[in-house]
Amino acid sequence: AAEMNQGVRFVSQFLTALAYPLQNPNNNPTLAPTQREFAGLFFGSLIAQAYAEFLYNDAFRVQVGLGYVPFGQSLQQREPVLYRRRNGPQLNSSNGDTDIGVAFPLWMGVHVLGSFPIGDGRWGYNAYTFSPYSNQGNVAEGGRLWWAPSETILAGISFQTGEEARDRQFFAYGVDASVKFERFGVIAEYAENQVGDGF
Secondary structure, three states, X not given: OEEEEOOEEEEEEEEEEEEOOEOOOOOOOOOOOOOOOXXXXXXXXXXXXXXXXXXXXXXXXXXXXXXXXXXXXHHHOOOHHHHHHOOOOHHHOOOOOOOOOOOOOEEEEEEEEEEEEEOOEEEEEEEEEEOOHHHOOOOEEEEEEEEEEEOOEEEEEEEEEXXXXXXXXXXXXXXXXXXXXXXXXXXXXEEEEEEOOOO
16 A cells, blocks of 8 residues: 555555465375375466545545445455455355356446544445446446444445346345444344346
């Protein structure tokens, strides 16, 4: 991350994997092969998120690039790969080639967000664009409204809509709530994706 000045910053995250697989982990030196064998070296890296943020004030910020969607609670995790490997919720299940799953995990293009004080708490909004993997030539939209009456309680509603595949519309929506008690907390969320002409 880099802060250019008070109103502009750049954020990026890369996921990198390095593997040198062991072919015969239960090798017995008295049998063939007599030594451990390894497969070829694999190295890969991809951009998880990278965006420039333009901060005008708390009520209006613009992000341009690629980032995690503000859909519910679990899709906003900053380490989604580790989260899934540790039996994260089904809401984060991997996308297929023909559908987006419960909700598409990344916004692409433009993300507008902000928050406003209300009493002792805050309420906020998000609006963003994305292109599903299953229909990359199409631009879809998503959004979120949230309310935090205090520092320990947060509730929100989220939605996404667009064309999942050619001539196949989808509408995903969800509700979530988070309550914290000192060292403990409870997070609950529900999401559904309706596909087809009649949703």
